Amino acid sequence: MLAEFDAPRALVEGAGTLRGDGWRIETFSPFPLDGLGDAIGFSDRAVPVAVLVGAVLGAALIFAIQAGANLDYPLDVGGRPLVTVPGFLLVTLECGILGAVLAGIGTMLARNGLPRLHHPLFNAERFSLASDDRFFLAILVDGDADRAHDARAALWRCGAVDVVDVGEQLVA
Incomplete structure (x- = not known):
């Protein structure tokens, strides 16, 4: 009705x-x-939770990729450590934001039953x-x-x- x-x-x-x-x-x-x-x-609190999880997973994944690449293929530059947070911070932040956005949009679409043609x-x-x-x-x-x-x-x-x-x- x-x-x-x-x-x-x-x-x-x-x-x-x-x-x-x-x-x-x-x-x-x-x-x-x-x-x-x-x-x-x-x-419904699914979208905020998904955004948080997406941000954490996106940031953790890209940080692990960067650290793994530097440990697997070490390049000694000026005696600096191989894994440094300041060197990885920009890309980690950007991928955390990307993960949050993708998780938020995906969850919103799924919870709204979209796309429904x-x-x-x-x-x-x-x-x-x-x-x-x-x-x-x-x-x-x-x-x-x-x-x-x-x-x-x-x-x-x-x-x-x-x-x-x-x-x-x-x-x-």
């Missing part, structure tokens, strides 16, 4: 109500909404307005007619302007 809301506050309040009632929901908005993350129970909601006639000025909320209904009727009634109670059945599974 896909519900259309005409105001951001209505979407946030409806999402909070439906989530509190135990429905699995997904929201779509043309811009970020204050309070929507709390209303849908979003508390087709979504059943794309078939809904008014869903293109989700990138313009309308707010949408989708409820997963697994083909059960009674559950679909309950979902439709719940969406109308939350102040939806329009409710349509898109006919396919919405949330993976």
Whole structure:
């Protein structure tokens, strides 16, 4: 079921109500909404953890490569030690940043289920307005007619302007 809301506050309040009632929901908005993350129970910390792990692994890997190369192929320059932190610092920092960025982007895409080239909601006639000025909320209904009727009634109670059945599974 896909519900259309005409105001951001209505979407946030409806999402909070439906989530509190135990429905699995997904929201779509043309811009970020204050309070929507709390209303849908979003508390995912996977991206910051992945960024930290990516930074540490990227920096450690490149430092190990540089140290290994200098130890395997020693070149005595002015009596300096073979493995020196100041000499490796710039490349280590850059690869740490690269690892953090790649891990963050990869985790964000994976957690958002992207890239998804087709979504059943794309078939809904008014869903293109989700990138313009309308707010949408989708409820997963697994083909059960009674559950679909309950979902439709719940969406109308939350102040939806329009409710349509898109006919396919919405949330993976």
